[in-house]
Amino acid sequence: MRYIGIDFETRSRVDIKKAGAYRYASDLSTDVLCLHAMDSETGEEWTWYPRSGEVFPGTLAESLAEAVLIVASNAEFDKAIWEFIAAPVYGAPSLKHEIWYCSQAQCRVNALPSALEKAARALGIKRRKDPRGNALIKVLSIPDPKTGEFNEDPKLMVEMGEYCAQDVRLMMQVMKLTRWMSATEHRDWLITCDINERGARIDTDLARLCVAYAAQERDEIAKGLTILTKGVITKHTQSVRGRDWVLEQCKHVPAVRSIMTVVKNNEEKRSFDKEIRARLLDMEDDLPNHVVDFIDFMDDGNKSSVAKFQRMLDMAEIDDRVRGAFVFAGAGQTQRFASRGLQLHNMRRDCWNVEQTEELKARMGRNHAINAVMDTLSQLLRPAIIPAPGKKFVVSDWSAIEGRVLPWLTGDPRAEVVLDIYRSGQDIYLHTAATMGLTDSDRQIGKVTTLALGYQGAVGAFTVMGKNYGLYLPEKQVVDIVQKWRRANPWAVDYWRNCERAAVRAMKYPGEYVQIGRCQFVAVEGLIGTTLCGILPDNTVIQYPDARLDYVQTPHGGKTVVSYMKASLTPKADEKEWPRHTLYGGLIAENFTQGTAGALLKHSLRELDDRRAPVVLHVHDEIIMEVPERQTKSRAELLQKVMETLPEWADGLPLKAVPKIMTRYGK
DNA sequence: TGCGGCGGCGCC
DNA sequence: AAAGGGCGCCGCCGCA
Numbered sequence: 001m002r003y004i005g006i007d008f009e010t011r012s013r014v015d016i017k018k019a020g021a022y023r024y025a026s027d028l029s030t031d032v033l034c035l036h037a038m039d040s041e042t043g044e045e046w047t048w049y050p051r052s053g054e055v056f057p058g059t060l061a062e063s064l065a066e067a068v069l070i071v072a073s074n075a076e077f078d079k080a081i082w083e084f085i086a087a088p089v090y091g092a093p094s095l096k097h098e099i100w101y102c103s104q105a106q107c108r109v110n111a112l113p114s115a116l117e118k119a120a121r122a123l124g125i126k127r128r129k130d131p132r133g134n135a136l137i138k139v140l141s142i143p144d145p146k147t148g149e150f151n152e153d154p155k156l157m158v159e160m161g162e163y164c165a166q167d168v169r170l171m172m173q174v175m176k177l178t179r180w181m182s183a184t185e186h187r188d189w190l191i192t193c194d195i196n197e198r199g200a201r202i203d204t205d206l207a208r209l210c211v212a213y214a215a216q217e218r219d220e221i222a223k224g225l226t227i228l229t230k231g232v233i234t235k236h237t238q239s240v241r242g243r244d245w246v247l248e249q250c251k252h253v254p255a256v257r258s259i260m261t262v263v264k265n266n267e268e269k270r271s272f273d274k275e276i277r278a279r280l281l282d283m284e285d286d287l288p289n290h291v292v293d294f295i296d297f298m299d300d301g302n303k304s305s306v307a308k309f310q311r312m313l314d315m316a317e318i319d320d321r322v323r324g325a326f327v328f329a330g331a332g333q334t335q336r337f338a339s340r341g342l343q344l345h346n347m348r349r350d351c352w353n354v355e356q357t358e359e360l361k362a363r364m365g366r367n368h369a370i371n372a373v374m375d376t377l378s379q380l381l382r383p384a385i386i387p388a389p390g391k392k393f394v395v396s397d398w399s400a401i402e403g404r405v406l407p408w409l410t411g412d413p414r415a416e417v418v419l420d421i422y423r424s425g426q427d428i429y430l431h432t433a434a435t436m437g438l439t440d441s442d443r444q445i446g447k448v449t450t451l452a453l454g455y456q457g458a459v460g461a462f463t464v465m466g467k468n469y470g471l472y473l474p475e476k477q478v479v480d481i482v483q484k485w486r487r488a489n490p491w492a493v494d495y496w497r498n499c500e501r502a503a504v505r506a507m508k509y510p511g512e513y514v515q516i517g518r519c520q521f522v523a524v525e526g527l528i529g530t531t532l533c534g535i536l537p538d539n540t541v542i543q544y545p546d547a548r549l550d551y552v553q554t555p556h557g558g559k560t561v562v563s564y565m566k567a568s569l570t571p572k573a574d575e576k577e578w579p580r581h582t583l584y585g586g587l588i589a590e591n592f593t594q595g596t597a598g599a600l601l602k603h604s605l606r607e608l609d610d611r612r613a614p615v616v617l618h619v620h621d622e623i624i625m626e627v628p629e630r631q632t633k634s635r636a637e638l639l640q641k642v643m644e645t646l647p648e649w650a651d652g653l654p655l656k657a658v659p660k661i662m663t664r665y666g667k
Numbered sequence: 668t669g670c671g672g673c674g675g676c677g678c679c
Numbered sequence: 680a681a682a683g684g685g686c687g688c689c690g691c692c693g694c695a
Contacts, residue, residue, distance in 0.1 A: 237690050239674060273675060302676075307689055331685055336679085343687050346678040378677095402679085457683050464683080554680055568686080570671095590684060594679085620679045620685095 002041040003069040009033040011141045018314045020341040022323035025080035036164040047161040050090035073116045075102035110178040111332035111543040192328040199321035202312045209364040210309040217373040221301040236301025243272035336598040347381045357383040385665040396659040397622035406593045408653045411517040412491035422654040435488040456586020496585030537649045538599040607642045
């Protein structure tokens, strides 16, 4: 397929890291230094320096008119620069939306790192990195820190053009070594661009008040900590120093050391995180008073999420909207979306309602005191996202999506019992409790069991999940629960085992499609070494790059397992080989389940795109649209219909998604 | 001074 | 044999 690979080099007074690509591109100080382009078919290359008065190269315009795609690394950035600056200011031809294609998105669907350099390294592309790159950016792309002037040195500009050309060539090499996005994946990426361009509106007045209150509280905590520790700790963010200080102050209390001890990667470490602080406060009476006060200060301060308010303000454009928050296929292992910049996927769920938010906002506006400042502020994060005047949010999420998809994916007739519980609207947690011989009063146990054990998790998974719900059980009882759940749900246990076997079989017979429930495995030789592909019911491909069969020793002999390159872990500078992971049944079941839930979301987003529904946010199992007030009813009906109507590939999957209307984002 | 590692936070 | 994993951001800390 003929395409034009491009890369812009730009300069600006805006810090792109802080403000994000969209605010960067729309700022008046942002300008194009050069554009490099290469035709994939003819090999012809162009470097265009528009600031020197060069007109857009005519032969490049001709190639663009004939090419099917225009490809860039993080194409959303290049698209924004093209549309905000290159076309309107310098006369580059205008391009249609559909022509854009992102090589970073292509890397992510291949489960490789997004960033060009990292992807090239993961692919083993041997090249000399141009040492001038970073230096040139520092000199030409940001104003001189002393004079505030931009450097216009024409010689350096030409060097920049050469550096830019190297990046384009490298990108095109990466394109050759990886699987291209399917038409559906490309469309999903384009839909993500639309959502990112729409942006989410921020209550910037509220955000500014929160920033001010957080700063004041931070200073007070700092004062308290400094006095308490005689200057050893001066900020609540000094977690390592704080940890060591507590250990020192409590060395005569042996229990403290043991509570603070955790095992990570087979190594003993001390930790002082939220959960450990809570356990320390449980034995308050045995601790020195000043240590208890210290823990209270750290607890109060450690709502790090309040930093998001500053991020909102940094990224908000003139219309108070934050753009560019969503990353298509950001999660390489499941192909789910990720969120970047202002991370919208991890905002505290437990939050104030509209009335409480307005009251707090009014109090802060009058400079009145508020209680438990940091905690209160972090509960204002979601409500700080608001619709434009005259509009409302229409919101819906799928009920227990993973709990439904997992049994459905197995295709096991014995899993129908579980699916029937969902179909009939019964309480799955009570059902789980009942199958283990527990009563209705043990619903909480049923809930933690359902959430924690589906992916081969055992005592550890249950205990961690239980803590989130304030459930603490003796280990013996947890062992019993795990055993009972697995006996009551043999479809799950068999599925884990069969997933693992299917992966190994597919690796042994490359090219052969191995069916496993409603999914398939196939090993593709010659793609990033050998890539093990998991194919989901909608044909989404989950890739395990550079997969190998390994033989591992076990207490009863040995067995064959599949290992693969883990893109999300970057190797240390001195390590040659990329970090690897080993597949096991529960992990495959989880990747497939989350991937299929993501496929449902992408399907709904396409349906909504067909109907021009203005989606502004989504969070894995939740969709938020911003619609004019008089349309809320019809749009809510549409949203429910789209989310509850099964795609043709999901026959028999019970789905439920009841919509809500909101005037601020909430839970 | 800049950068990467690491501990910590929070959501699905 | 057993195994919770998927994300991204903030801030400190040590190193170059």
